[in-house]
Amino acid sequence: MITYFQKHILNFKNPSGTSRGILNTKETYFLILKTEESFGVGECGLLRSLSIDDRPDYEAELEGVCENISLGVNEEDLYEALQEFPSIQFGVETAFKSLHSKNPFELFPSVFTRGEAAIPINGLVWMGDKVFMKEQISEKLKQGFSCIKMKIGAIDFKTEIELLKSIRKEFSASEVELRVDANGAFTPKEALEKLKILSDLKLHSIEQPIKQGQWQEMARLCEETPLPIALDEELIGVFSREKKIELIETIKPQFIILKPSLIGGFRGSDSWINLAEKHNAGWWITSALESNVGLNSISQYTFTKNSKLPQGLGTGSLYTNNIDSPLEVSNGKLKYNPSIEWNFNIESIK
Numbered sequence: 532m533i534t535y536f537q538k539h540i541l542n543f544k545n546p547s548g549t550s551r552g553i554l555n556t557k558e559t560y561f562l563i564l565k566t567e568e569s570f571g572v573g574e575c576g577l578l579r580s581l582s583i584d585d586r587p588d589y590e591a592e593l594e595g596v597c598e599n600i601s602l603g604v605n606e607e608d609l610y611e612a613l614q615e616f617p618s619i620q621f622g623v624e625t626a627f628k629s630l631h632s633k634n635p636f637e638l639f640p641s642v643f644t645r646g647e648a649a650i651p652i653n654g655l656v657w658m659g660d661k662v663f664m665k666e667q668i669s670e671k672l673k674q675g676f677s678c679i680k681m682k683i684g685a686i687d688f689k690t691e692i693e694l695l696k697s698i699r700k701e702f703s704a705s706e707v708e709l710r711v712d713a714n715g716a717f718t719p720k721e722a723l724e725k726l727k728i729l730s731d732l733k734l735h736s737i738e739q740p741i742k743q744g745q746w747q748e749m750a751r752l753c754e755e756t757p758l759p760i761a762l763d764e765e766l767i768g769v770f771s772r773e774k775k776i777e778l779i780e781t782i783k784p785q786f787i788i789l790k791p792s793l794i795g796g797f798r799g800s801d802s803w804i805n806l807a808e809k810h811n812a813g814w815w816i817t818s819a820l821e822s823n824v825g826l827n828s829i830s831q832y833t834f835t836k837n838s839k840l841p842q843g844l845g846t847g848s849l850y851t852n853n854i855d856s857p858l859e860v861s862n863g864k865l866k867y868n869p870s871i872e873w874n875f876n877i878e879s880i881k
Contacts, residue, residue, distance in 0.1 A: 533565040534597040536575070538590075541822055541850045547657045557820050557850075560593060562622040564600065564630045571630025572875065574825035575622035576792035581819075583768040583793070584616040592616055596623065610798065614770050621796035625828045636824075636856075636873050639831035649864035650834055651841040653678040653710060658685035664694055672698075675862035678708040678735070678841035684716025688725065695732045704733035708841065715742035715764060722752055730757040736786055739763045750782045761786035763817075766803060767793050775802065779810050787812055788843070790819040791829050804836070817843030823856035824875065830858065830865055 541557045560575040575593065579585050584592075596619060599609055606627045613620045629635040642648040654671030656664055656679060664681070671679050679698070683691045698707060709732065717725055717740045729737060736759040741748060743764040753760050762784045769775055779787075787807050789800045800816065807814045816833045818826050826847050833842055844865050847858050855874035859866045 532601060533563075534600040535563055536593045536597060537561045537563065539822065541820075542852050543849055544851050545657075547849065554820075559822055559825070560590075560622065561824065562593070562596070562619075562626045564626050566630070569630060569635065571626045571628070571632075571635055572824060573622035573624065573626030573629060574792075574821050574828070575618045576819055576821040576825045577618050578793065578819050581764065581767070581793065582618055584618055589616070589619075592619060610796075614795070617767075617795040617799060618792045620799070621792050621825070624796040624798065625825070628828070636827060636875075637831070638828050639835050641831070641834055643834040644831060644867050644869065646867055646869045648834070649861075649866040650830060650844060651678065651863060652676075652845045652860070652865050653680040653708075653841045653843055654863065655843070655845055656681040658682045660686065661690050661694065665697070668694065668698060672702075672707070674860075677706070677863055678710065680710040680712060680843065682712045682714065684713045688728075692728060692732070695729075695734070699732050708735045709733070710735045710738070710761075712738035712763070713740045715739050717741050719745060719748040719752075722748075723755060726752070726756050726758045726760075734758055736761045738788060739765065743767065746778065746781050749784075753782055753784050756785075759785035759813075761788050763788040763790070770795075772802065775806055779806050779812065783810070784812050787814045789814060789816045791816070791832070792819045792821060792825060797832055800832070813840065814838070815840045815842050818846045820846055820849070822850070823847050823854045823858055827856055827858060827867075830867070 539559050539561060541559060543555055547554045558577060562573045562575055564571040577585060577589060606623060609623055610620050628638045632638055637644050654676030656667040698709060711734060719741050722740045726740060738761045740752060740760060766787060769778055787803060789803055791797060791800050794800060804814055815838060818829050830844050845860055847853060857868045857871040859868050
């Protein structure tokens, strides 16, 4: 088997604002497994400054993975050895699943991949000035989204509240579900007061109100909050089952958010879902700015989980040079159109 990886730089159509700054590009890596009969591809979706495996030895680790696969090391052992590299774990999982599938891009065959069902998703509103954010909100509503997720924490809180109020004036909570993502922007001291103000707007939830790693402060917030809290970054870097149990039992969140590239792929996601359901926490799945290759596998996996909540899988249209794929967003839902072919040529990216 021939095994190699290829770095790919994705270019944002518009600079995308988060509480960590403005993103213009996003690097990713494709892991290719090739035999005489077929090929498999997996995406190692490294996210700089957020992935726990954002390390100087990342490419060296990928080289080692390719060597080990060529030597015949099995997927299970390889996955276990990559615990500190969750995005590579995801790439390995999906590459092997792709290789062993009839169609390398149909990893989880279902009515979704047959184009007969769709996944409800949230419309994502990026941080920016008031005018830019208002434009995005109007656009998402016109596009038929019934769930909007707004990133907050970049402009002043009062302006963000005004934007949310403007949506609520037009649409009730039963018409449009609103989620906000603070990306850890609040301090523990101010967080509860801000959560009380936000709760008046009948929001669905808030993601990561304070920075990760402050378990006792987050536990206090989850206990006292008038607004359901979803853990996101909090899950990153928590590898062992024992540590996962400790986190869930200590913080007792209302929701957790799963990004397979950041938490060890499908196995990592399954592990968190099992724990969440045992501890009465809800969950949903979100992409982490992967190309359409990674988004495709995450979407197909997500569909098999039968969640009734809108998922965070609407990132495929962010780039000017994404891989053309059958994934389409229409009326607030992600669809797979099997009549559209993938534009992924393994020879051209080698």
